[in-house]
Amino acid sequence: MSSSEKSKEKIPGTGDEENARNKFDGDATSHSEDKAETSSSNTDSDLSHMLESKLKVEEKVQEDSLLDEVTFEGIARYILSDRCKNIVTMAGAGISTSAGIPDFRSPGTGLYDNLEKYNLPEPHAVFDISYFKTNPEPFFVLCKDLYPKQAFKPTPCHYFIKLLEKKNKLLTHFTQNIDTLERVSGLSDGKVVEAHGSFNTGHCRKCNAQYEQEWMRERIFSEDVVPRCTQKDCDGIVKPDIVFFGESLPDKFRMHIKDMEECDLLIILGTSLVVQPFASLTGRTRKNVPRLYINMERTKGGGGDFFSMLFGGGSNFDFDNPDNIRDVFWQGKCDEGCQALADLLGWGEELKTLVCEEHARLELEMKATASTQPKAKV
Secondary structure, X not given: OOHHXXXXXXXXXXXXXXXXXXXXXXXOOXXXXXXXXXXXXXXXXXXXXXXXXXXXXXXXXXXXXXXXOOOHHHHHHHHHOOOOOOEEEEEOHHHOHHHOOOOOOOXXXXXXXXXXXXXXXXXXXXXXXHHHHHOOHHHHHHHHHHOOOOOXXXXXXXXXXXXXXXXXXXXXXXXXXXXXXXXXXXXXXHHEEEOOEEEEEEEEOOOOOEEEHHHHHHHXXXXXXXXXXXXXXXXXXXXXXXXXXXXXXXXXXXXXXXXXXXXXXXXXXXXOOOOOOHHHHHHOOOOOOOEXXXXXXXOOOOOOOHHHHHHOOOOOOOOOOOOOOOEEEEEOOHXXXXXXXXXXXXXXXXXXXXXXXXXHHHHHHHHXXXXXXXXXXX
């Protein structure tokens, strides 16, 4: 992606006037109208809270390095020490690619081929809440490719994060992914913050009735393209709880921003750190907290965008700075990086066993439920 294309990338949950129209119009009910009107105020609250917290972090004085060596091996030794108790992980699409999950944000992957007949103004319009309100059908056509399938299994990277929880080292896991694989891996609900929502639940746009994932799955793969609410006297559209452009980020994301102040190790996995405000989390730790970045390539950009200047972003790493006391980059696939780290920690065989056992369990569950019909839960 070119730098000019990146500058045009939409930002979910920010209320950007050019890229994320958050005003509803037309025949929405009063509930939907109220929800739309509060989107902007929620966004303002997001920004105010994040700016206040960021300034507090920057007031903290520079501290000594927590690492005995600013290397991958140094990170491993630090994790094994008693000083490392509150690890925060941040994940993007790169942790799910080996599971077969497509990157829905990238035109050219084939996901958008079935939408040509709808004459979208641009591919990403399918994820714009204003466009969805007037024409939801393209999104649900795309959903058939996006929706988490039983054949998708969590990756070794997902299970490494689960292993951190098992070792009582994990404070919070922030994810940009909507595929729910963290939940499938067994990660506790209280540990998972799905910054861009997920397919785990859906809500009626009219009456706000909640529907569970299996109900949504059945409707999305039925002949009826658009799922409709089954509540009495309601025929509203049921939308999965993923964040569209023009919508506020989930309350849970705002609630857990403060966890960055407790974080004593940040591990960033499989994300290019382009989308804000998610990327700004990397700049919200204390100044000496180690940060391990596992990705196919380093994040790019000069940090000149509005959000990076206010909150810090993915481009404020000190990898090449001779005074670097905390930032370590491991280049490669997330699964390989997590396995390499697990090996250094002495958890290598435990991770491999966990992956094998869990995949076998999921295979059995898939076979046992293949012929069952999901039931609605409202």
